[in-house]
Amino acid sequence: NAGVTQTPKFQVLKTGQSMTLQCAQDMNHEYMSWYRQDPGMGLRLIHYSVGAGITDQGEVPNGYNVSRSTTEDFPLRLLSAAPSQTSVYFCASSYSILGSGNTIYFGEGSWLTVV
Amino acid sequence: AQSVTQPDIHITVSEGASLELRCNYSYGATPYLFWYVQSPGQGLQLLLKYFSGDTLVQGIKGFEAEFKRSQSSFNLRKPSVHWSDAAEYFCAMTGTGNQFYFGTGTSLTVIP
Numbered sequence: 001n002a003g004v005t006q007t008p009k010f011q012v013l014k015t016g017q018s019m020t021l022q023c024a025q026d027m028n029h030e031y032m033s034w035y036r037q038d039p040g041m042g043l044r045l046i047h048y049s050v051g052a053g054i055t056d057q058g059e060v061p062n063g064y065n066v067s068r069s070t071t072e073d074f075p076l077r078l079l080s081a082a083p084s085q086t087s088v089y090f091c092a093s094s095y096s097i098l099g100s101g102n103t104i105y106f107g108e109g110s111w112l113t114v115v
Numbered sequence: 116a117q118s119v120t121q122p123d124i125h126i127t128v129s130e131g132a133s134l135e136l137r138c139n140y141s142y143g144a145t146p147y148l149f150w151y152v153q154s155p156g157q158g159l160q161l162l163l164k165y166f167s168g169d170t171l172v173q174g175i176k177g178f179e180a181e182f183k184r185s186q187s188s189f190n191l192r193k194p195s196v197h198w199s200d201a202a203e204y205f206c207a208m209t210g211t212g213n214q215f216y217f218g219t220g221t222s223l224t225v226i227p
Contacts, residue, residue, distance in 0.1 A: 042219035
């Protein structure tokens with residue numbers, strides 16, 4: 001089982017550049033999400049999706065876009081990178097957001113530095 | 116409002132000593148509760164979860180957690196800590212809605 005796969009693992013961007021963090025899961029999970037992790041702030045939700053074609057904003061959506069054209073993939077796009085977006089990004093998925101199937105599984109993270 | 120609080124930012128214990136990491140939640144009903152562990156440079160791994168039933172749940176790596184409704188708590192425990200347990204620990208919950216709520220984490224240092 002591959003689980004949740006994120007790429008790239010490390011990336012350095014210049015301010016103003018754009019890029020896409022890829023996320024794929026092979027567990028047929030309906031719910032997918034992106035978090036950023038910053039020191040002392042835990043995990044903050046950026047965007048999430050409850051199924052193909054459906055996305056919604058989380059706590060810190062500004063500067064990020066997402067789409068969900070398939071059940072498997074949930075890419076995160078940085079439109080114009082800023083130093084404040086230097087962070088570790090985690091993609092996560094679960095079978096469902098509600099009920100007993102809502103255990104969330106995480107990718108291994110993407111370390112992004114914006115200079 | 117739904118939220119998770121981990122009061123301890125950092126805890127240091129000696130190897131072989133017992134461990135308790137605190138977690139409190141705010142929610143109007145019984146939530147689903149989780150503990151995750153994150154080793155340096157790694158993603159988050161599920162330790163255990165509580166959905167319903169027995170309030171004492173067993174997890175991987177010898178961890179257990181107890182749900183106490185009266186205290187809105189879900190503390191994580193381990194009887195004897197190993198050096199390999201040094202990591203960041205996150206408590207999380209879901210309730211209604213489409214979000215998981217995470218605490219800010221507790222960093223565990225284990226001294227020999």
